[in-house]
Amino acid sequence: MNQSVPPAPGEFDLIDWIRRRSPADERVPLGIGDDCAAVRIAAGAQALVTTDMLMDGRHFRLAEHGPEAVGYKALAVNLSDIAAMAGVPLAAFVAVALPRDRAAEVARGLHAGMTPLAARFGVVLAGGDTNAWDGPLVVSITVLGETVAPGPVLRSGARPGDAIFVTGPLGGSLLGRHLHPEPRIVEALALHRAFALRALIDVSDGLASDLDHILTESGGLGATLDAGAIPVHADAEAMGRQDGRSPLDHALNDGEDFELCLVVAPEDAARLLADPPSPARLHRIGTVDSAPGLRLRSPAGDVTPIRPRGFDHLASDRRG
């Protein structure tokens, strides 16, 4: 952002400032500056839409993390939802309630955090809504993408006996990783191209919760996870030393890892592990069961039921 001339504080100046920094893209014939943006969806594809709202004090702390980190995270978590359908992101729409006393500065910081990430994934910042108020910063982003043949990968396709994988280590994201997740867009597309994925989700609420979404949407199935096979992040170890919870408990329940959790047919499992489509890294963590509920198998072979305790956006207040 070496071309940054501070915009005047008016809304239209700010929008113009952003608009001048938005490169043209043939997929977005109409970007910022009209009543709507217009986006071309490929023939045969469906539009994918996801939206996530982040609030100061809940998903981030503006004073501590700064607006660039917030902009990055707000876009990344939406891109992660496109990855969770094995789709291609096309355009982002950014609605903000800016703290009035530093509205233009925060807007520029958000923009600076978003643009490199958007550019890396070919996403056009194609519109939004800019407001200021006396309340805390709220950033609500909607990402428009498109499905890739043979179609989106849903949560609902798991079957008993299927193998469960995750793409990376989990737990302890609150130590800082939750601010700069890597959306697994490229990994999801590579997996979707090479394998018939039965079900796919990104780990946002927590592995146990998100896997439970897959099992519920697949008709009330269950799963048995191998405790020794779940990749535990070093941050989960560090948090465990602080709070006395086990690192595995952090890996199962912390969330905001934004790795992918995927389910494939048993006959694909060995091939997937032997020849993971680059750049995806894969850990087989368990198996889908016909009996409802989540179970954890210890290295010694004991099986105990576990309950998801992931992020409930209405009840708890864990982030920020």
Next chain:
Amino acid sequence: MNQSVPPAPGEFDLIDWIRRRSPADERVPLGIGDDCAAVRIAAGAQALVTTDMLMDGRHFRLAEHGPEAVGYKALAVNLSDIAAMAGVPLAAFVAVALPRDRAAEVARGLHAGMTPLAARFGVVLAGGDTNAWDGPLVVSITVLGETVAPGPVLRSGARPGDAIFVTGPLGGSLLGRHLHPEPRIVEALALHRAFALRALIDVSDGLASDLDHILTESGGLGATLDAGAIPVHADAEAMGRQDGRSPLDHALNDGEDFELCLVVAPEDAARLLADPPSPARLHRIGTVDSAPGLRLRSPAGDVTPIRPRGFDHLASDRRG
């Protein structure tokens, strides 16, 4: 809403409650419940996307207006942006920051305000993001639509000599009309079908401001408005009696009327007035000029420059 069973306060219960009330629609093969929604865009059409964020104390007052009115307004203003492209709305995505102490009640009220409007225009509530916090209510809606042949009507197509129309009386919306605007979807589609619209916008910031957007986007043109021809709403008269500003000033600058302002070629103007495509009502209010700037012609024939003083979302605090 006679089937309303109060949902438990958890996020997933609330999402399930909303999901059970979302009718299936062949245009939306995947609605609430996965990482993204999937929407079919008609062959040859482009996706249209618009987003508007409404905040308590700024665009509404929750304690006074209640959540149903807020839900209606939040969806209606987005639908109005689709109308302003002469597009067809398909799906809405609703991100909310709910006041924690009455989150479920407010969510249900918002939903009750949106659903009849959505149903009337064939719009599917296809996704969103539900959060609670200690701050004021924030509702950010994104609407996905599609263009209608021969394409979207932009702001940028006006030419000198073109005739300027609006679809209804303006001014004084703050007395209450701003809460329940009628999105001019049907009118825009009828106009687009019958005439080659050169430019189109909805009156949200104020007639003078919104017309100025058209003139600026059309290459720096101007316009002369006939003071006697601008339809002034009775609310503008009432507000004028309260604050001493002229009713015409209110009609030019208040905004949130959500009528359409359209521009057609001079040869279409008489036909448009003689045979307005139902249900659109049309008022010819002026003419596009090659000389930049807005001018007002009095009934006596005097022409004076005027400056738009419409809503700046960063600077002022007029709504609510």
